[in-house]
Amino acid sequence: MQFSSLPPDDEQSLLSKTNNLAGYTMAELAYQAGISVPHDLRFAKGWVGQLLEYCLGANAGSKAEQDFAHLGIELKTIPINRYGEPLETTFVCVAALTGNSGVTWLSSHLRHKLSRVLWIPIEGERQIPLVKRRVASPLLWSPNPIEEQLLKTDWEELMDMIVLGQVENITARHGQVLQIRPKAANNNALTEGIGKHGQPIMTLPRGFYLKKNFTAPILARHFDLPDHK
DNA sequence: CCCTGATCATCA
């Protein structure tokens, strides 16, 4: 295996580089990266994602926008079970709770982030020790018209609630394929939002997450599983 | 605190 700290020049380089990682374990990748593997992910929840970013030469850090902005590609690791099904929802981006006037689906941060995603499935069953978990084959994906419509419908419903001062009534059950859930260091974190009377309030930061019923068919088609709906 | 990377752990 070989790594470069340099970002790939083009989509094909990125793809082949990612394909070359398939089959390797977390222990093998971490050794090459010169970092140690935590016993589990309890206190290192983003560790796998950051390891893969490093291996692929993504611009590490907390920069906004896509991981490979020059390629217009967002990198997402996704934990899967033995059947290739997602084990977790997928965080997409923070949900802006103020300053949303004039923002449309077409100009939304969420649509931009999801316009082109390099999915890297990783074995994620907790019974598999982290050091032994392997990288599966990657998939470069863009939403098809049906997927985009599903996202758009949910996004518009959820944004309406935010704009209309209903943010504190939003639960993860809203949305068919997209949900809003807390996204914070802890429940003391506060950010500005709009209250039910239109007044400014301080509330928990939220993020958009893709539900598993959205990512599962994407992975199923990729792995050629008989799970297509 | 904000955003990136996400998974944990409780409870319905």
Place this chain on the structure above:
DNA sequence: TGATGATCAGGG
């Protein structure tokens, strides 16, 4: 047992 609400780490 799976999803919701909560939480962990780290850079800026």
